[in-house]
Amino acid sequence: MKSLLDTRTVIPDGRHHDGHTTKLSVRHVNAWYGEKQALEDVTFDICDREVTALIGPSGCGKSTLLTSLNRIAETVPGYRLTGDILLDGKSIFDPDVELEHLRRRFGWIAQMPNPFPEPIRENVAYGARIHGIVEDDNDMDGFVEQCLRRANLWDEVKDILDQPGTSLSGGQQQRLCIARALSTNPDVILMDEPCSALDPGATGRVEELIDELRADLAIVIITHNLQQAARVSQRTAFFHLGKLIEFGDTEDIFLKPRTELCNDYVTGRYG
Numbered sequence: 001m002k003s004l005l006d007t008r009t010v011i012p013d014g015r016h017h018d019g020h021t022t023k024l025s026v027r028h029v030n031a032w033y034g035e036k037q038a039l040e041d042v043t044f045d046i047c048d049r050e051v052t053a054l055i056g057p058s059g060c061g062k063s064t065l066l067t068s069l070n071r072i073a074e075t076v077p078g079y080r081l082t083g084d085i086l087l088d089g090k091s092i093f094d095p096d097v098e099l100e101h102l103r104r105r106f107g108w109i110a111q112m113p114n115p116f117p118e119p120i121r122e123n124v125a126y127g128a129r130i131h132g133i134v135e136d137d138n139d140m141d142g143f144v145e146q147c148l149r150r151a152n153l154w155d156e157v158k159d160i161l162d163q164p165g166t167s168l169s170g171g172q173q174q175r176l177c178i179a180r181a182l183s184t185n186p187d188v189i190l191m192d193e194p195c196s197a198l199d200p201g202a203t204g205r206v207e208e209l210i211d212e213l214r215a216d217l218a219i220v221i222i223t224h225n226l227q228q229a230a231r232v233s234q235r236t237a238f239f240h241l242g243k244l245i246e247f248g249d250t251e252d253i254f255l256k257p258r259t260e261l262c263n264d265y266v267t268g269r270y271g
């Protein structure tokens with residue numbers, strides 16, 4: 001019988017039948033906080049140039065999975081993981097992986113927009129400067145503009161670059177945080193309910209941006225908003241009590257769920 005978790009044909013070089021390459025491979029991952037098991041034998045692939053949504057009821061392990069990908073979970077006392085996670089085919093736990101370098105390959109967008117209380121320009125320039133992405137200060141203005149344009153924010157802020165990032169509206173602040181994340185050239189952007197504090201208009205603009213950004217990046221997004229998962233993602237992973245119950249094309253998960261648990265969740269019967 002075909003596995004519920006394996007809806008796509010993987011050809012041996014890691015490319016999927018639709019031409020997308022695997023960015024992250026989660027392999028038999030178990031995670032604990034002390035005695036409490038938060039993830040149980042989770043295996044699935046996250047493709048480049050796609051949005052993967054993590055959905056499921058509160059406490060099902062979405063945040064643990066997201067923070068395991070960039071190894072931020074390791075900062076929580078008592079957390080431990082078994083299994084493996086590969087980034088571009090290489091284990092993120094290999095002894096020669098430099099943690100700071102690994103974490104820089106991931107951008108992080110939090111629930112509450114959290115720009116620095118510094119000028120808008122500096123929110124974007126800071127990371128690029130300290131990580132040596134822009135070495136010549138003369139190139140910085142052009143680089144800041146490029147990141148703000150990529151985040152669909154340039155036209156709104158080009159005349160107020162000296163104002164603090166915190167002076168913007170919530171939706172603008174979140175797009176500034178996305179510009180800041182882009183400034184270190186990540187491969188993957190991890191988003192933890194990025195629109196939960198935004199109104200519908202601001203949410204729509206962030207969703208449009210997510211759709212544009214996937215042209216060059218892998219994006220993994222946690223959302224409790226099922227319509228949002230359906231709108232922005234190409235793949236969806238449904239978790240329940242630490243287990244990955246279903247993973248596949250978003251359309252299939254929402255329109256043709258194969259388990260009662262997933263069906264009940266996506267039709268709003270619980271969660």
Ligand SMILES: Nc1ncnc2c1ncn2[C@@H]1O[C@H](COP(=O)(O)OP(=O)(O)OP(=O)(O)O)[C@@H](O)[C@H]1O
Binds near residue numbers: 036038060
């Ligand atoms: N620091 C921690 N210490 C102990 N247990 C934790 C800790 N963080 C999470 N857990 C437990 O691990 C399990 C998974 O939690 P996690 O936060 O990953 O779920 P989630 O799906 O992201 O939940 P939510 O949607 O509410 O954010 C839950 O049972 C939770 O109580």
